[in-house]
Amino acid sequence: MKLKIKTFGISRDILGGREVELDMNGTSVGDLRKTLSTRYPTLDxxxxxxxxxxxxYAPDEKVLSDxxxxxxxxxxxxx
Amino acid sequence: MIEITEQPIEVQKVIEAASLKEAGAINTFIGTVRNQTSGKNVVKLEYEAYEPMAIAEIQKIIDRAAQQWSLTGWAISHRTGTLLPGEIAVVVAVSTPHRKESFAACQFIIDSLKQTVPIWKKEFFEDGDQWVSAHP
Known part of the structure; x- marks a missing residue:
């Protein structure tokens, strides 16, 4: 699933833009975390x-839509 | 009143927005930019907010405070953009029928704001910069 992600503070420096498009595996917030962590290990x-x-604020179980x-x-x- | 603003905060306006005839106390917290962090001179701060969420989170804090204390009025203003040492970054004003509650509610609101409201500050020193609280 392709998502647009808004970034703030230090996360903008790490992802390199105010809004970043991300192609993620899975559909939940937890899945998004895994994708982010793989692609931008500095976030960890x-x-x-x-x-x-x-x-x-969303829990890891929350299912995302584009x-x-x-x-x-x-x-x-x-x- | 909940306000996120790039303009200098008018403290009197915030106090007036929190005032009500039913109140017997108005408690105001003013947060300012300190000129040093851990012995290093701070040249300036840059604040940014995720504005719609920041306003929603501040409203949740007010709602929680209103469940605990009898608030007659309240107003919060937070600045964004570039601030120099001595400038006002945040003002919280709370009014209640009696003074004791006004202190407790005001402290609760500013303490909670610092924990949950999506606002960030970057400190600029003479030799570099850092996002506050980002790293252990």
């Missing part, structure tokens, strides 16, 4: 990495 060095789907707005959420540091 972060303190944490969450995936947001349609502006909500219409979803998907974003990488590296460790937040607001305030």
């Amino acid at each position: 060095k972060l303190n944490s990495l969450f995936i947001a789907v349609n502006h909500e 219409k979803d707005e998907i974003a990488l959420i590296p460790p937040v540091s607001g305030g």
Whole structure:
């Protein structure tokens, strides 16, 4: 499945763009994690990495569709 | 009021947005840019937000706070873009009928904001830069 992924903070530096197209194996958030980890191993060095789907933190079981707005959420540091 | 803005935050506006006649206390937290981190001089910070999600997450924090304390009003403004030391990055204002609750609610909101709201800052030093909290 082809997905468009929005990136923020350090994840943008690692993926190299504000929005990156990714061809992933599988359909869930967990599958996306595996694809990301294989393609961008530097992501594994972060303190944490969450995936947001349609502006909500998503669990690994969540099934994705190509219409979803998907974003990488590296460790937040607001305030 | 929940606001993510590139413009300098007007503290008085945030306080007024949180004020209500039913309130007996308004508690305001102002977060500013510190001029050093671990002994290194900070030249500037750059903040960015995933705006629609940041607003949704702040709303969730407010909802949780409203379940615990009797909030009469609240307002949060967070700055994005380039900030220099001394500038205001975030303002949280909460009003409640009595002062004790206003302190607790204000602290809860700013502590939660730092944990869950998708906003990031990059620190720029004289000799390099880093995304805050990204790595162990």
